[in-house]
Structure formats: C-alpha cells, structure tokens
Amino acid sequence: MNESVHAVQTAPAKPAIEPFDAARARGDFPILSRRVHGRPLVFLDSAASAQKPGAVIDAVRHCYEAEYANVHRGIYWLSERATEAFEGVRKTVAQFINAAEEREIVFVRGTTEAINLVAHSFGRYSLEAGDEIVISAMEHHSNIVPWQILRDEMGVKLIIAPIDDDGELMMEAFAKLLGPRTKLVAITHVSNALGSIVDVREIVRLAHEVGARVLIDGAQAVPHLGVDVQELDCDFYAFSGHKLYGPNAIGVLYAKAELLETMPPYQGGGDMILSVTFDKTEYNAIPYKFEAGTPNIAGTIGLGAAIDYVSALGLPGIAAHEQDLLHYATARLKEIDGLRLIGTARDKASVLSFTLADVHAHDIGTVLDREGIAVRTGHHCALPVMDRFGVPATVRASLGLYNTRDDVDALIDGLGKVREIFG
Amino acid sequence: MSELRDLYQEVILDHYRRPRNFGKSPLSNRQANGHNPLCGDKLTVYLLVEDGRVEEVTFEGAGCAISVASASLMTEMLKGLSVADARALFERFQGAMTGANDGVDSLEDLDKLTVLSGVKEFPVRVKCATLAWHTFKSALDESHETVVTE
Numbered sequence: 161m162n163e164s165v166h167a168v169q170t171a172p173a174k175p176a177i178e179p180f181d182a183a184r185a186r187g188d189f190p191i192l193s194r195r196v197h198g199r200p201l202v203f204l205d206s207a208a209s210a211q212k213p214g215a216v217i218d219a220v221r222h223c224y225e226a227e228y229a230n231v232h233r234g235i236y237w238l239s240e241r242a243t244e245a246f247e248g249v250r251k252t253v254a255q256f257i258n259a260a261e262e263r264e265i266v267f268v269r270g271t272t273e274a275i276n277l278v279a280h281s282f283g284r285y286s287l288e289a290g291d292e293i294v295i296s297a298m299e300h301h302s303n304i305v306p307w308q309i310l311r312d313e314m315g316v317k318l319i320i321a322p323i324d325d326d327g328e329l330m331m332e333a334f335a336k337l338l339g340p341r342t343k344l345v346a347i348t349h350v351s352n353a354l355g356s357i358v359d360v361r362e363i364v365r366l367a368h369e370v371g372a373r374v375l376i377d378g379a380q381a382v383p384h385l386g387v388d389v390q391e392l393d394c395d396f397y398a399f400s401g402h403k404l405y406g407p408n409a410i411g412v413l414y415a416k417a418e419l420l421e422t423m424p425p426y427q428g429g430g431d432m433i434l435s436v437t438f439d440k441t442e443y444n445a446i447p448y449k450f451e452a453g454t455p456n457i458a459g460t461i462g463l464g465a466a467i468d469y470v471s472a473l474g475l476p477g478i479a480a481h482e483q484d485l486l487h488y489a490t491a492r493l494k495e496i497d498g499l500r501l502i503g504t505a506r507d508k509a510s511v512l513s514f515t516l517a518d519v520h521a522h523d524i525g526t527v528l529d530r531e532g533i534a535v536r537t538g539h540h541c542a543l544p545v546m547d548r549f550g551v552p553a554t555v556r557a558s559l560g561l562y563n564t565r566d567d568v569d570a571l572i573d574g575l576g577k578v579r580e581i582f583g
Numbered sequence: 584m585s586e587l588r589d590l591y592q593e594v595i596l597d598h599y600r601r602p603r604n605f606g607k608s609p610l611s612n613r614q615a616n617g618h619n620p621l622c623g624d625k626l627t628v629y630l631l632v633e634d635g636r637v638e639e640v641t642f643e644g645a646g647c648a649i650s651v652a653s654a655s656l657m658t659e660m661l662k663g664l665s666v667a668d669a670r671a672l673f674e675r676f677q678g679a680m681t682g683a684n685d686g687v688d689s690l691e692d693l694d695k696l697t698v699l700s701g702v703k704e705f706p707v708r709v710k711c712a713t714l715a716w717h718t719f720k721s722a723l724d725e726s727h728e729t730v731v732t733e
C-alpha cells in the first residue's frame with residue numbers, strides 16, 4: 161500500500177474495526193474439521209461451551225510438558241516459572257476486563273462458583289433478614305438457586321424483575337423494585353436462552369442510587385462484547401473460561417478490592433492462609449484469601465491463551481461478524497413456516513432460540529444431529545424463561561467467532577429435513 | 584436418513600399427533616407422574632385396576648414425539664391385561680429398549696411396539712420411550728413418587 165496515500169485517507173472519527181476473517185479463524189479450531197455421522201460438523205452450541213483454538217490446546221500442553229509445578233510454593237525454578245505464568249494470567253484477565261487492580265481478579269471454577277462465592281461470602285456477611293435481592297426473569301439457574309438458598313437460610317427476599325414479550329428487561333419496572341432494603345442486584349449481562357443484552361450500565365446506576373451492590377453474570381457476554389468493569393462500575397462480575405474458547409473449570413470473579421477486603425473467605429485450605437495454629441488462622445491477602453487449595457494451573461494458563469487469542473483477533477471485529485451472522489440467520493429462520501423465534505430483543509447477542517410448529521425441540525435436535533449439526537435443545541437451565549414464553553423447550557443455535565453463513569445455511573437445510581420427516 | 588425414517592415412522596408420528604387414550608379417566612383409581620427434566624417431558628398415567636386386571640389406561644401430558652407416541656402405544660397394549668401380564672410386558676419392553684435382554688430383540692413379536700425398535704439406534708432417546716412405561720409401573724405399584732428419567 162502507498163503509505164502517503166494511506167496517510168491522507170486516514171482520519172477516522174472512531175477507531176476502525178479490524179477486519180475479521182471467520183473462515184480463516186475457523187481453521188484455528190482443530191475439532192471443526194471433524195465429521196459427525198459422516199457429515200462435516202456444524203457446531204452451533206457455543207453458548208453452552210465454545211470449542212478451543214490450537215493456541216489454547218498448545219498452551220495447556222506446553223504447561224504440562226515444560227512449565228508445570230505447583231504455584232506459590234517451591235523456591236525451585238520450575239515452581240517459580242509456573243507461578244509467574246499463572247500470575248501473568250491474572251494480569252491478562254485484569255487488562256481484558258479493565259479491572260483497576262490485579263488483586264481484584266479471583267480465579268474460580270466458573271461463573272457458577274463465582275456467584276456461589278458471592279452468595280456465601282458477601283451474602284452471608286452483609287445481608288440480614290428482610291433485605292432484598294433483585295434478579296431478573298431471564299436468569300440462568302446458577303443466578304437463581306444460590307440466592308434461593310440464601311433466602312431460605314437467612315430470610316432475605318428474592319425479587320424478580322420482569323421481561324417483556326421480546327425478552328427485554330423492563331427497565332422502568334426494574335427501577336420501581338429498588339428501594340432502601342435492596343442490598344444486591346444480581347443480573348445477567350446477556351441472556352443464555354434469549355440472547356438479550358441487558359443495559360447493565362443503567363442497572364448499576366439505578367442500583368447504586370439506592371446503595372445496592374451489583375453482581376453481573378457475564379458468562380454469555382465476555383465472548384461477544386468488550387467488557388470494562390470500571391466503566392460499568394459494577395461491584396462483581398463473573399464469567400467462565402470455557403465459553404470464551406478457553407479450558408473447562410476455570411473462571412473469574414471480578415470484585416472491587418474494597419469489597420473483597422471486607423468479605424470473609426469462601427473456603428478454607430491451603431494458599432488462602434498466612435499462618436495457621438490450632439487457635440487462630442490468619443488469612444492471606446486478596447485475592448488469595450478466596451483461592452483455597454491448589455488452583456487449576458493448566459486451566460488458568462489456557463484461559464490466558466484464550467484471552468490472548470480473542471484479543472489478537474479483536475473483539476470488535478468478532479462482534480461485528482457475529483452481528484452480521486445473527487441478522488442473516490434471523491432473516492433466514494423467519495422465512496420458515498411455523499418457526500417462532502423466542503427472544504427478539506433489539507439488542508441481542510448471537511443466540512437464536514426457536515420452536516418449529518408442533519415438532520418438539522428434542523426431535524428437531526435428533527434430526528439435526530444426524531446432519532452433523534450440533535444445537536442445544538431443552539430448557540437451557542432457564543426454566544422460568546421457558547414458563548414465561550409458555551414453551552416446554554426450545555432449540556437454540558448459538559454462534560461463535562468461527563461460524564459462517566455456511567453453518568447457518570446448513571441449519572436451514574437441516575430444518576427442511578425436519579419438515580420433510582414431520583410433514 | 585434411513586435411521587431417522589426408522590425412528591420417526593408414520594405410526595409414531597400418528598400417535599404423536601393423535602395420541603390414543605389421552606386425558607384423565609374419571610374411573611381411574613391409580614395414577615403417577617413422570618418427568619424427564621432433560622427434555623422437559625411431563626406426563627401423568629391413569630389406571631383403573633380391578634380384580635387383578637388393568638381395565639383402563641390413559642395418559643395426559645406433553646413431550647417429544649417418541650415419548651408421546653410410546654405412551655399412546657403403551658395404553659393400547661396394556662388395556663385389558665392382567666396385572667401380572669402387564670408387569671411382564673413392562674419388563675420385556677424395558678429390557679428390549681435398554682439391551683438388557685441378552686441381545687434378544689424381543690420387540691419383534693410385540694405387535695404395535697415394534698415401531699419403537701428404531702429408538703435403540705438413538706441411545707439418548709431411549710429414556711423418552713421408557714418414560715411412560717416407568718410411570719405406568721409407578722402407578723401400578725402405587726408408589727406416589729414422580730418418576731424421573733434423564
């Protein structure tokens with residue numbers, strides 16, 4: 161390219177989105193080249209768990225082959241090296257979500273454990289009978305049940321903010337539910353069953369006005385949206401590595417340092433202590449106070465590689481690609497007679513939940529599976545959402561960075577087969 | 584495609600769309616609920632058992648084609664059997680579906696139930712086919728516990 165010409169032309173009002181080549185990125189994922197039932201795999205279930213790029217698989221392998229030892233322990237070279245790599249990921253995560261400090265990043269098994277940590281530690285310590293926790297009608301079971309346990313144990317109240325027929329949070333109704341007894345708002349950033357993106361910035365603003373803390377379930381958001389916890393000003397942010405193209409059983413709880421400092425430990429054990437006698441134990445500083453036991457070392461390394469991978473591709477480009485694909489898929493699905501989209505929020509991530517005439521979701525799933533197409537069928541761990549829309553189950557196709565229009569076309573053809581069989 | 588055709592035979596689709604003996608029977612004296620949490624399939628089986636005989640079997644609920652068709656076919660097969668024969672049929676069907684009958688395909692001579700043979704090729708769907716049967720057995724045993732399969 162002629163640099164002088166380029167220089168003259170470059171005066172963008174906002175930073176240009178780096179072009180993203182999904183077909184090329186697809187090649188980074190070894191599993192996507194395999195066949196299922198004699199057909200090329202069409203993977204449309206990334207919202208349940210995303211596939212892993214070679215970079216992540218290699219990083220985990222390299223950890224075990226070259227740099228593995230327990231962390232925060234030995235004074236020998238290998239342990240030092242492992243600790244350095246492990247703590248390096250904490251820094252990577254902090255930068256990825258723009259946390260103010262690395263010690264605000266607590267490694268956990270996943271979003272579910274992060275939420276349970278907050279319920280057990282912050283919940284038990286800070287709430288009392290009669291206090292109110294507000295959640296929404298589109299939460300995943302993992303952001304419902306921990307609060308129900310707390311409700312039954314402590315007598316706190318659980319209040320449900322409604323959603324409308326499109327699957328959007330009803331913000332005015334939500335605002336009216338807040339009051340002096342509201343101590344916590346626990347809400348999803350992106351609905352796993354509907355795809356709705358919640359205006360969590362506004363939620364945080366409203367909640368903070370009444371002095372409530374806010375936990376955001378970001379499991380479905382981090383793979384699709386740039387998340388800036390300081391800009392959101394949320395108090396807690398939880399997400400999982402495995403939906404972000406990283407390994408299983410590693411996740412993150414972000415919490416403001418001032419909160420972590422006052423919260424009691426969630427589990428007791430090694431790594432979370434400074435000294436132990438039978439009379440008294442002195443806890444370690446944050447975040448280690450919340451990381452009892454030997455952590456998921458290789459998983460953490462893999463998470464770091466996943467974040468590096470996604471960051472190198474560029475989340476804005478990934479998001480633009482997924483939005484384009486979402487619109488394409490939505491338009492094509494709407495052409496199908498008898499197809500009902502569940503979740504039609506204006507602001508949506510790349511999740512398509514639907515029912516098809518009188519054919520049960522599981523029968524659709526079985527037919528699609530024989531075509532090599534992997535979709536999720538069922539209630540998506542969000543039974544209250546299914547009740548809200550009056551369906552027992554839906555088919556959910558969810559798109560990741562590696563999906564292309566070919567995958568969407570394969571889904572449409574597969575649904576044609578369903579119609580063929582079911583008439 | 585042929586395995587899918589074997590699974591979703593016309594008879595299955597017909598029983599799915601027009602389930603036989605559907606609804607609560609006013610005469611029933613036993614009932615049980617069945618639930619497959621994975622699929623969301625839910626059904627209730629109603630029985631009229633008198634003098635050691637299953638005089639009536641009906642069901643209601645919602646589920647996938649396999650679970651509804653299997654329930655519908657079951658009601659037709661069980662009606663009028665002695666309790667002992669009904670239990671034996673449950674055992675045979677259950678065994679054939681789960682491969683517990685030492686490889687003997689005992690669905691072959693089970694009249695209408697042979698249309699469910701295709702389900703065996705889809706292991707994750709076997710629970711769909713057996714849900715109604717387990718629920719029937721629970722009603723027969725008057726166990727009053729919701730049958731859960733997944």
